[in-house]
Amino acid sequence: MGRRRHGAGMGMGPGGAPRPRRIRRFVEPAVLLLLHRAPAHGYALLEGLRELGLEEYPMDASAIYRILYDLEAQGMVVSQASREGSAGPPRRVYSLTSQGDAYLNAWVEDLRLTDQVLHNFFEAYDAQDHS
Amino acid sequence: MGRRRHGAGMGMGPGGAPRPRRIRRFVEPAVLLLLHRAPAHGYALLEGLRELGLEEYPMDASAIYRILYDLEAQGMVVSQASREGSAGPPRRVYSLTSQGDAYLNAWVEDLRLTDQVLHNFFEAYDAQDHS
DNA sequence: ATCCTCTATTTGCAGATGACAAATAGCATT
DNA sequence: AATGCTATTTGTCATCTGCAAATAGAGGAT
Numbered sequence A, B: 001m002g003r004r005r006h007g008a009g010m011g012m013g014p015g016g017a018p019r020p021r022r023i024r025r026f027v028e029p030a031v032l033l034l035l036h037r038a039p040a041h042g043y044a045l046l047e048g049l050r051e052l053g054l055e056e057y058p059m060d061a062s063a064i065y066r067i068l069y070d071l072e073a074q075g076m077v078v079s080q081a082s083r084e085g086s087a088g089p090p091r092r093v094y095s096l097t098s099q100g101d102a103y104l105n106a107w108v109e110d111l112r113l114t115d116q117v118l119h120n121f122f123e124a125y126d127a128q129d130h131s
Numbered sequence C: 001a002t003c004c005t006c007t008a009t010t011t012g013c014a015g016a017t018g019a020c021a022a023a024t025a026g027c028a029t030t
Numbered sequence D: 001a002a003t004g005c006t007a008t009t010t011g012t013c014a015t016c017t018g019c020a021a022a023t024a025g026a027g028g029a030t
Helices: A027-037 A042-054 A061-073 A098-127 B027-037 B042-054 B061-073 B098-126
Strands: A077-082 A091-096 B077-082 B091-096
Touching (some): A027 A061, A027 A091, A027 A098, A027 B098, A042 A061, A042 B098, A061 A077, A091 A098, A098 B098, B027 B042, B027 B061, B027 B091, B027 B098, B042 B091, B061 B077, B061 B091
Antiparallel strands (some): A077 A091, B077 B091
16 A cells, blocks of 8 residues: 555745644743733733744734634623724634633643643753764 | 533543643644654654653544644655555655755754743742642 | 824634544464 | 554544635825
8 A cells, every 4th residue: 555645744834845843832821911901902911922922933814813712702802992092904803711711721730731841852862973 | 691612621531520731733743853863654653752752641643643743844854655664555765955954953952941931930839828 | 184103902824733542463361 | 353552544524724805984185
């Protein structure tokens, strides 16, 4: 039987160089954390994420709005339309529910495990010779 | 215009509890690291990953074999069939190429950045009150 | 008034990824 | 020949991601 596969595989950088990458769904906990501080609308969160140290992270407005939408569907946040001092379409201001707060905590626990796994990896890597 | 979305969103745990998760494509660098140590076949890598501290990581044999296949297509590894002392179908033993070695290094650099982002996040989280 | 620009949000889509299930394959026992 | 173990391969589906573009409202310029 031949050896075939189903997708193209690994992401490619501009020059065709393979480009390794990142934590999954990381914007979600980041958004939760920002909302834990204070209610905010999507665009503000987009900026807040940069300040959180995610400048290097690939950031897409649509990702944030979709995450917000999903979080609301899950009851993690609630939103209300707002007409305050905005230029542009009506904003929607989101705030964290207590469920969302618990979810943030769960995320943090999970991320600490992830961090541990990462460090195991670094340790193993550093123990190797790279002459 | 209505507010709709394209997928269902966030992964769910068994009990329906939202389940946050992990680093993307992390098995790839782990496999590269193992191959940096010594050539191996898929099944052996599967076990090697556990020892690397990925027990908690969701691990699926198919993921590994597909990653191996992709890596080979990219020239990161080369393989040869082997008939040695195996019970079961013919094994394929993979070894790292110099390109693959460079790729591993790129992965590590990227993961260190990821680690940094993670720590920024923890810091911000811990600075918050969770009374 | 019309056009442009800036702020914001929403939508569409294609390719990538991950989780799970099951098929396949060969050897050794029973 | 049936069962069990080691190993590899394939299929499928539900998401997830990145990118592009459509939509929307307010203010300012021509």
